[in-house]
Amino acid sequence: MTNSVECESHGTQGETFVCQHIANSLRANVPVGFFWSNESNTTRPDAWCEECNERATRANGEWVGEAEELLGAKLLCGMCYDIAKRLCLGSDD
């Protein structure tokens, strides 16, 4: 079951979660990296940026302390997620 979210741009979409930096990158149009857990097998797993990934790596892969504090998870609609993913992975169309 996926909960849905009402997006200003895309209407009702499935909800996804990304770190605040990815959410900001969507607005600023600046890629920040895009990472997710390879244990996740959902279509749009929770995602985080390169800096968050480095902080989590320093915390032995746990979202604790600084890693968790600076994650600042944001809700995105599925289509915004796809746009952010394309932007942050820097893949060509």
Ligand SMILES: [Zn+2]
């Ligand atoms: Zn981040």
Ligand SMILES: [Zn+2]
């Ligand atoms: Zn959207």
